[in-house]
Amino acid sequence: MSQHSKTTPKxxxxxxxxxxxxxxxxxxxxxxxxVLIACSxxxxxxxxxxxxxxxxxxxxxxxxxxxxxxxxxxxxxxxSELQLVENYCKERNIPFWGIKRDVPAIxxxxxxxxxxxxxxxxxxxxxxxxxxxxYDYIVTAHHKDDQAETILAHILRGTGVKGLTxxxxxxxxxxxxxxRPLLEVTKSEILEYAQLxxxxxxxxxxxxxxxxxxxxxxxxxxxxxxTINPNVVxxxxxxxxxxxxxxxxxxxxxxxxxSQLVMLTPYGYTVSRRAMRxxxxxxxxxxxxxxxxxxxxxxxxxxxxxxxxxxxEPKTFTIQKVTINAQYDTIHVxxxx
Amino acid sequence: MSQHSKTTPKxxxxxxxxxxxxxxxxxxxxxxxxVLIACSxxxxxxxxxxxxxxxxxxxxxxxxxxxxxxxxxxxxxxxSELQLVENYCKERNIPFWGIKRDVPAIxxxxxxxxxxxxxxxxxxxxxxxxxxxxYDYIVTAHHKDDQAETILAHILRGTGVKGLTxxxxxxxxxxxxxxRPLLEVTKSEILEYAQLxxxxxxxxxxxxxxxxxxxxxxxxxxxxxxTINPNVVxxxxxxxxxxxxxxxxxxxxxxxxxSQLVMLTPYGYTVSRRAMRxxxxxxxxxxxxxxxxxxxxxxxxxxxxxxxxxxxEPKTFTIQKVTINAQYDTIHVxxxx
Numbered sequence: 001m002s003q004h005s006k007t008t009p010k011x012x013x014x015x016x017x018x019x020x021x022x023x024x025x026x027x028x029x030x031x032x033x034x035v036l037i038a039c040s041x042x043x044x045x046x047x048x049x050x051x052x053x054x055x056x057x058x059x060x061x062x063x064x065x066x067x068x069x070x071x072x073x074x075x076x077x078x079x080s081e082l083q084l085v086e087n088y089c090k091e092r093n094i095p096f097w098g099i100k101r102d103v104p105a106i107x108x109x110x111x112x113x114x115x116x117x118x119x120x121x122x123x124x125x126x127x128x129x130x131x132x133x134x135y136d137y138i139v140t141a142h143h144k145d146d147q148a149e150t151i152l153a154h155i156l157r158g159t160g161v162k163g164l165t166x167x168x169x170x171x172x173x174x175x176x177x178x179x180r181p182l183l184e185v186t187k188s189e190i191l192e193y194a195q196l197x198x199x200x201x202x203x204x205x206x207x208x209x210x211x212x213x214x215x216x217x218x219x220x221x222x223x224x225x226x227t228i229n230p231n232v233v234x235x236x237x238x239x240x241x242x243x244x245x246x247x248x249x250x251x252x253x254x255x256x257x258x259s260q261l262v263m264l265t266p267y268g269y270t271v272s273r274r275a276m277r278x279x280x281x282x283x284x285x286x287x288x289x290x291x292x293x294x295x296x297x298x299x300x301x302x303x304x305x306x307x308x309x310x311x312x313e314p315k316t317f318t319i320q321k322v323t324i325n326a327q328y329d330t331i332h333v334x335x336x337x
Numbered sequence: 338m339s340q341h342s343k344t345t346p347k348x349x350x351x352x353x354x355x356x357x358x359x360x361x362x363x364x365x366x367x368x369x370x371x372v373l374i375a376c377s378x379x380x381x382x383x384x385x386x387x388x389x390x391x392x393x394x395x396x397x398x399x400x401x402x403x404x405x406x407x408x409x410x411x412x413x414x415x416x417s418e419l420q421l422v423e424n425y426c427k428e429r430n431i432p433f434w435g436i437k438r439d440v441p442a443i444x445x446x447x448x449x450x451x452x453x454x455x456x457x458x459x460x461x462x463x464x465x466x467x468x469x470x471x472y473d474y475i476v477t478a479h480h481k482d483d484q485a486e487t488i489l490a491h492i493l494r495g496t497g498v499k500g501l502t503x504x505x506x507x508x509x510x511x512x513x514x515x516x517r518p519l520l521e522v523t524k525s526e527i528l529e530y531a532q533l534x535x536x537x538x539x540x541x542x543x544x545x546x547x548x549x550x551x552x553x554x555x556x557x558x559x560x561x562x563x564t565i566n567p568n569v570v571x572x573x574x575x576x577x578x579x580x581x582x583x584x585x586x587x588x589x590x591x592x593x594x595x596s597q598l599v600m601l602t603p604y605g606y607t608v609s610r611r612a613m614r615x616x617x618x619x620x621x622x623x624x625x626x627x628x629x630x631x632x633x634x635x636x637x638x639x640x641x642x643x644x645x646x647x648x649x650e651p652k653t654f655t656i657q658k659v660t661i662n663a664q665y666d667t668i669h670v671x672x673x674x
Contacts (some may be wrong), residue, residue, distance in 0.1 A: 156565050158572035160579040161498055213565055224561055228493050228550055235495035238636055242497040246587060249619035253590075282586035299575055 003058040011192045019051050019181045020059075026169045028179055029137060034064045035179075036135035038126055041069060041081035043194045044141035046088075046201040048182055050193075052139070053092075066095040068129055072103040072118050081202045088200070097129055123174055130176040142167055142180045145187040148236040149217050152225075156217070161250075164243035186233060254286035262291060268335040273326060276309045284309060291333045292322050340395040348529045356388050356518045357396075363506045365516055366474060371401045372516075373472035375463055378406060378418035380531045381478035383425070383538040385519055388530075389476070390429075403432040405466055409440040409455050418539045425537070434466055460511055467513040479504055479517045482524040485573035486554050493554070498587075501580035523570060591623035599628060605672040610663060613646045621646060628670045629659050 004013045029035055037052065039045040049067065056063045069085045071078035082098045089096035107117040126138045147166050154163035171178050182190070194201060225232040257279065263270045269291045276284055288305050289297050297305075301319055308315050308326050316325045321336040341350045366372055374389065376382040386404065393400045406422045408415035419435045426433035444454040463475045484503050491500035508515050519527070531538060562569040594616065600607045606628045613621055625642050626634050634642075638656055645652050645663050653662045658673040 155492065155576065156562055156569055156572065158566070158568070158575060160576065161501075161583050164498075164501075164576075216565060221561055221565070224558055225493055228553060228558070229495070231495070232493055235493065238495060239492065239497065239501075241636060245619045245622065246498050246583065249587070249617040250583060252617060280586040280589060282582045285582065299578060 009196050011189060012196055015047075015185055015189055015193050016051060016054060018184050020055060022169055022181055022184050023055075023179075026179075028170065028181075029061065029063055032062045032064070033137060034066070034133075034135045035137050035139055036066045036068060036126065036130050036133070036176075037139045038122070038141070039067050039069050039085050040141075041085045041202040042141075043199070043201040043203075044143055044182065044187075044190055046085075046199050047190045047194050047197075048139065048141040049088075050197060050199055052181065064095075064135075066097070066133065066135060068097040068099070068126065070122055070125055071098070071100045072121070073100060073105075074103055074114060074118070077202065084200065084202055095133075097133075099125055101125070123178075126178075127174050127176050135176065137179045138174075138176050139179045139181060141182055143182040143185050143187055143190060144237055145218075145222075145233055147183055147240060148233040149214060149222065151236045151240045152217055152221065153214060156213075156221075161243050162247050164240055165247055166237070166240040166244075168244065184237075250282060250286065254283055254290060257283055258287055258290050262287065265332070267332075268322075269333040271331050271333070273309055273312065273329045273331055276331070281306070292319060292335070294335065295320050295322060346533050348526060349533055352384075352522055352526055352530050353388060353391060355521050357392060359506055359518055359521050360392075360516075363516075365507065365518075366398065366400055369399045369401070370474060371403070371470075371472045372474050372476055373403045373405060373463065373467050373470070373513075374476045375459070375478070376404050376406050376422050377478075378422045378539040379478075380536070380538040380540075381480055381519065381524075381527055383422075383536050384527045384531050384534075385476065385478040386425075387534060387536055389518065401432075401472075403434070403470065403472060405434040405436070405463065407459055407462055408435070408437045409458070410437060410442075411440055411451060411455070414539065421537065421539055432470075434470075436462055438462070460515075463515075464511050464513050472513065474516045475511070475513050476516045476518060478519055480519040480522050480524055480527060481574055482555075482559075482570055484520055484577060485570040486551060486559065488573045488577045489558065490551060490554055493550075493558075498580050499584050501577055502584050503574070503577040503581075505581065521574075587619060587623065591620055591627060594620055595624055595627050599624065602669070604669075605659075606670040608668050608670070610646055610649065610666050610668055613668070618643070629656060629672070631672065632657050632659060 004016070023029065035052065037045065037049055039049055049065075052063070052065060055061065056065060067085060067089050069082045071082045079100075082100075086096050086098050088094075101121045103118045103121055104114055106121065107114045110117065129135070130138055151164055151166040154166070157163075167180055167183060169180055169183055171180075193199070222232065229235060261271055261275050271287070271291070276287065279287070284306065285297075285302050288302065295301070297319070304317065304319075305324070308317075308324065308331065314327050316323065318324070323332075323334040325332045325334070341353070360366065372389065374382065374386055376386055386402075389400070389402060392398065393402060404422060404426050406419045408419045416437075419437075423433050423435050425431075438458045440455045440458055441451055443458065444451045447454065466472070467475055488501055488503040491503070494500075504517055504520060506517055506520055508517075530536070559569065566572060598608055598612050608624070608628070613624065616624070621643065622634075622639050625639065632638070634656070641654065641656075642661070645654075645661065645668065651664050653660065655661070660669075660671040662669045662671070
């Protein structure tokens with residue numbers, strides 16, 4: 001990382017350092033890792049591509065970097081965006097895979113939204129390609145502003161502490177881990193970097209997964225919030241970080257208590273009323289949610305369940321397809337399978 | 338609570354039930370409790386006064402209800418608002434104390450903001466009066482929209498999970514507990530109730546503690562958010578409730594670990610590096626904050642402290658007036674007093 005000259009602008013050094021730290025803190029990527037970058041041709045992913053090549057060279061990491069672009073056939077520019085990325089890769093001898101998916105047609109056929117199908121097709125393709133070509137990581141260009149928008153979207157939609165955690169640097173929701181090296185970099189840093197490094201990109205190329213509300217959050221809500229606190233993006237991301245750490249702890253403790261206190265039965269679970277009563281409310285609520293996985297429990301549900309634990313009376317009630325029956329000290333949870 | 342007739346509008350019944358449930362869930366108020374209502378003359382506190390009288394009568398609770406109004410001398414209407422509340426109480430034989438405080442003058446003299454002094458003078462007076470006249474509770478008219486604004490203000494300013502908890506039904510920040518019976522009632526329910534019950538109130542009478550940003554959150558931010566989710570106030574309050582329960586748990590566990598692992602010394606604290614390392618990150622962070630109470634630790638501070646715990650090397654550094662020194666297994670925390 002000492003390859004910056006005295007004349008290298010501060011933004012560029014800073015961005016390299018931030019991404020380097022993000023990767024290091026998450027123990028990413030090991031030497032000789034095979035890294036597949038999902039590139040839309042927009043500024044975020046073109047900058048990401050530049051940064052990872054820089055780090056690869058100057059850290060002597062010997063990563064193998066590959067690139068893939070998917071044309072979702074949503075906008076007519078999709079084909080030329082793919083072409084731009086392809087040319088970039090050809091010039092630099094970077095392995096490239098371009099693919100076209102008629103997302104609107106698939107969405108119509110499956111009666112799903114274009115956003116849902118777009119997302120599904122994208123990640124299905126990334127995983128398929130990564131597995132086939134032996135890549136260890138899929139890398140996306142989500143950045144700090146995306147993160148703040150995600151957290152804010154969850155807050156607006158209604159969430160608990162869990163939903164505040166936003167995106168994480170490495171997620172394992174798919175077969176191949178997805179890595180987001182730009183999560184600590186703001187959009188404006190990315191744009192400044194692109195300008196200084198003369199990186200060619202397509203405008204709006206990265207907006208294909210932007211939904212209607214997400215666009216409104218970006219263009220209407222965040223600017224209003226910034227007039228109250230110019231650093232609101234930082235504030236939201238910081239909240240996300242804290243919530244992530246707290247949630248990991250609470251989840252871990254609740255799993256531990258679950259395995260101690262909850263008995264598996266052929267029809268679901270049983271748990272002692274007395275044992276539940278002795279737990280802090282936060283743990284009671286988590287245990288209920290771990291037993292009743294098929295429903296996202298509302299506060300009202302949780303209050304009803306709390307009442308069962310408190311009261312000691314025999315009681316039966318149902319939440320959707322789950323029946324809860326309390327007799328003496330034993331609470332039975334019947335989950336329909 | 339069965340004194341509603343068939344013709345009683347739903348809003349009125351609902352509001353009575355909601356307040357009744359809020360008080361019951363918090364075990365408030367016991368029979369013959371002496372309850373001092375802080376009343377500005379605005380719709381919120383005039384409705385609160387009506388509702389508590391109703392519950393007192395129909396629950397046969399035998400509460401003694403008193404009322405106090407403070408004219409902050411910020412707006413010229415302050416005196417007539419006080420007069421309105423005084424007249425209301427006289428007609429109904431409710432003990433009343435009106436008081437005038439020249440908040441702008443005090444603020445100028447002490448070089449503090451009008452909001453800070455207003456708040457300080459208000460609560461100082463409520464406590465003084467409650468103690469002198471033997472009231473058990475101070476009651477304020479904060480409602481669900483206030484709660485959502487408070488939580489949102491904390492999010493915008495930057496907060497951890499703790500700041501998401503907002504206001505609680507009973508707080509013990511002062512000598513006399515402060516109770517907020519309307520915390521589950523929305524502003525629109527209050528206004529509808531006031532109209533249906535023909536409750537006389539002053540417009541804007543309750544806005545004296547509204548700061549500039551708070552006003553902007555109310556009039557500019559929340560309306561924009563409501564176009565994305567009309568139930569955003571509920572969503573924020575629900576988040577507050579969940580965060581409150583989680584935070585209570587995390588705080589309790591961290592206090593428990595603190596008393597197990599942290600030794601008090603004449604100059605501050607010591608703690609074992611190994612013991613800290615074995616803790617989940619959420620607990621490490623809380624223990625640091627419990628040892629270093631004089632600074633609100635930033636994420637950067639926490640990362641530096643984390644590094645000390647992880648590394649095992651001898652190291653000394655300071656955070657403001659607190660010095661942290663790690664030698665072998667022992668971490669010394671020197672707090673300047």
